[in-house]
Structure formats: C-alpha cells, structure tokens
Amino acid sequence: MLLITCPHCGPRDETEFRYGDQAGVAYTPDADDAAWAAYLFVRDNPKGWFHERWFHAHGCRTWFSVHRHTVTHEMRQQP
C-alpha cells in the first residue's frame, strides 16, 4: 500500500485517497475534434516521474498533486 502525504493531514494510507491521474491538464473548450479527443482521452503515461493528483476522499477532502515515480512508486513534492 502506498503511503501518501496529504498536505493537510500528513502521511496517510492509500485507501483514504482517490486517484486523480495527470496533474495540470488544461481545459480546452475551443478545441477542434482532435484536440478535444486528446483532452478527453489522452494522458501522459511515462515510465518514470509523473506529476499526478490525489484526492483525500476519506479525510480532509483536499485535492493536491505530487510527483510519483511509476516504477519505484516513490513520491516527492518535486521530481
């Protein structure tokens, strides 16, 4: 199980959180079909450091982002 550090509550078990996938995906209301499809369906899927969001669903209900390594699962505020 991952140990995830919530900025408000500190380190807590993964089971308290919901995964929010890639951080910083910009909403693109004026996109053409291809750009809209990319906005809806395509995310980075790197083997290595990944900037992603988590939601402390069973805690303070804060959304926050971390950098996590997708092989080691190490988490940092900066990669």
Place this chain on the structure above:
Amino acid sequence: MSPHPDFLWRDPEPRRSYEVVIVGGGGHGLATAYYLARNHGVRDVAVLEKGWLAGGNMARNTTIIRSNYLWDESAAIYEHSLKLWEGLSEELDYDLQFSQRGVLNLAHSLSDVREGRRRVNANLLNGVDAEWLDPAEVAAFCPILNVSGSARYPVLGATLQRRAGIAKHDHVAWALARKADAYGVDLIQNTEVTGFQITKNRVTGVETTRGTIAAGTVALAAAGHTSVLAAKAGLRLPLRSHPLQAMVSELLEPVLDCVVMSNAVHVYVSQAHKGELVMGAGIDAYTSYGRRGSFHVIEAQMAAALELFPIFSRVRLLRTWAGIVDVSPDASPIIGPTSVEGLYVNAGWGTGGFKATTGSGWAYADTIANGRPHALAAPFGLERFTTGALIDEHGAAAVAH
C-alpha cells in the same frame, strides 16, 4: 542423466533487415508472427523481445477464455478468437490444455440481472452461446458457490457461456513460438527496442540494444509498455498502464470445475489442471510500471471471494504477482495503423487480452500483410476516440476478465 530435450525454437542472431518487425514476444506478438507466416506467407519476420518470450502478461494472466461480450464489434473478434482456440491444440500439434468448462458471470443486484439478461440476448443474436441461470441453476452448476439469500453478495442469477473456459498459457506461447520458428520467423530475445528510425513520417527500422534493424513494417505488440514505445516514435496514445494483480493458492484436490467471475466484486476464480486456485483482482487505481500492486486490493478481493466460496476459508495463498496492463478509455483494444506510416499498434487489451491471443494475432497479421485494417479490427482503430464511435465494454461485458 538424460540428454537435454530439444529446444522448441532457435536462438538466432538478428539479421540487418526484415520485412516485418514485431515488437513484443508475448502471446499477441507470437500469434501475429504465426498468422503472418501461416495465413499470408510472410516469413521474413522478426519478433523482438526485451526479456524472454512470453514472460510478461502472458505469464501472469488468469487464462480465462470467453467471448460473451455485449457489443457486436467485440463479440465478433472475441468469438473469432474462441473459434480459433477450439482448433488450436490440433493445429499447433501441442496440448494447450484448453478446457471448455463454462464461465459463470454472477449477478448480485437487479441492475446486474438486467445487464446479464441483456448480454445473453445480445450474445445469442451474435451467434455466441449464452444462457441465463437462476440462483438454483447456478447452485446446480457450481455447488460450492454460496447462493443463500443471506450472503453478503447475494447471487441473483448468472450468465453462463459453456464454450468458455481456460487454457495453459505457457503451452500456448511455446506452441505458437515453435510453429512460428518452424516457418522461419526469427524469435529474438533479450533485445530491447530503444527507438525508431523514421524518415519523412515513414518508419524504416528500429534501434535496439543489439544494433539497428531495418524493417518495412513495424508492429507494436507490447501491452503495458506500448505507451513507452509509442513515445519514442513521437506518438501519444489513449492508454493508461496499471498494475493488475493475480494470485494462486496451494494445490488442492479438484473442487471447482468451472470458471466463476463476479464483476461487481472483482473476483474471478478457476482451478488450474495442476490443482491451484487461480484468482484475479481488479486493477490498482494508479498508473505504474512496477509490476506490483497494493496489498489492500488483494485483501478486498479475497474477502469477496470468501463470501462467495465459504469452503475456501482455510485455503492458503501461495503467491501473488502483478502484470502491467494497458487500459484504454472504453476498455476495448486499439488495433491498426498509426499516424506514422508503416507503424502499427495492437494494444489496449487491458485486463483481458489472453482470451484474444488468437483473434488478435489473426486480425493484426492480416492488417499488417495488407496494409489496411482487417474487418474484425476496423472498428478498433485509433480514430474512434475522435469520431466518438467508442466500443464501451466497461460496465457491459465485464470489467474483470
């Protein structure tokens, strides 16, 4: 000491150039090579595998084979796969331990019941065998299931596909590899693709840890690592790589002679020929290439399994593992050309690719050989994410596989 048995395939040095290079020596890559040679006479083929053959998800799946998907496009390719499975042991001259023992998909709620009945009707219209069983019939078909009204997950019925079942995954890979090798396909292990050679938006070869190999066509069959490879060719694909965990128990006497799946609680159980219970969980929520998942996923899955099968309460778990599965937004595969000419992708099989090893290889080989999507593959092209013609199998034909 007896002499070492014969090797099933050669261990060739890579040549400088091939007509077709397949990236990934798992089930789908091997099946693609086999059908390229068998159906299309394309034998100037290399399968490049960064590890050893069939050591990824082909070695980690729970071997369930079925074709009872909801949508026409899915039913077509999975049923084609199942029909190929039915003749494959004989065709490959290898005992694949393909056992059509029947797969139950349990319904635990009224919406499950409606979905199940709808799927049975859809399957019958598509020529796929399917039956709806009420709880008493479920109990008769699988006596060790807890169908009592007081169960935590009451069994309100189930769909049954009698032609569905399991096969021995290693034998499948070995048999396909042996036949492909006999046709002249080079199966090249311990050779990782590190880049692509692309001239004027056309792929001309691959860079590997053993040098550059020219290719007329490059076909990806790399499952969970497809995104990593595609990125080297400048492509972003609608795929997420997640850990999917599975586990086996100690060896038991025969106790379960069918496959039981429950989408609602993410349990699927069968008993392998050797005697162990083979069980799978749902994917871990986060993306990963780490080939391990979180233990709470297994814990929740075991808790649900024990509610369904009280008889397993003292069974000991022998080991657990994870594979990295590539999940697409609509839980359907992506098969076909990419925006780079000559570069094809076959991915997104997610949590259920083993059952499609045959049909996937068949359709992909035809797509590669003819330079256009095979009829079974055409609905599964990348363009569906732009047109909106998704094939949404998420809730429909089973999230668990």
